[in-house]
Amino acid sequence: MAPFVYNALRENEIRLVDIFPAGGNEEQIEIGLSTTNLSRCPDYRLLTYTWGNPEERRIVKCNGHEIQVLQTVNSALLALRENQSLSTPLWISTLYINQEDNSEKGKIMGQTTHILGKAVRTILWVGLASVHTSAAFEVVSKLVSARRGVLQDVPLSEIGPRALQTAREKYREIVSLSPPTEWKALEDITGRHMFTRLGLGSGGYRVRTGSVTPLWVV
Known part of the structure; x- marks a missing residue:
């Protein structure tokens, strides 16, 4: 399968992620990455997460191609799919930004405050559950x-x-x-390393762990 290739973003555009229902392989995540104008985009949620080990990565299918993501992002997507949390797209920094394009990274920094402010919900993925x-x-x-x-x-x-x-x-x-x-x-x-540099959206936020623990809403 060919690797995923990003199309260049135009002025005021963002990329949003849709999680597709599970197919034949329950462990395989398949997503769609679409581009939309920030001024007239649909409601979306912000996914923020623990970094985990940056060397631990997983392959997900993105628009029919392969793309590598952090293991923590993969586990978050699996948990959201398991909980049938599929209707509202996600903004995920590691997928929103073309990590191979330094010029794009520089261009979009001015957008981040607006992007975070428009999120209707922020999900804090703190990782897989422990006994505590x-x-x-x-x-x-x-x-x-x-x-x-x-x-x-x-x-x-x-x-x-x-x-x-x-x-x-x-x-x-x-x-x-x-x-x-x-x-x-x-x-x-609280000792887990959260991805918090960009802050939270204007909506409420939810904390999730990968277990049957009830969703905690603040």
């Missing part, structure tokens, strides 16, 4: 619930020292009641 994953998400859910419980009825203009102090006290209570194993689990997730 479920406990880690329990801790995060507790902290998020505490924040919402303390601040949800407080107008933004009135969030001052008192409200913040109440939130801190609630957090301390959660910390004191949570067993050490939960915090060890949280370290397992």
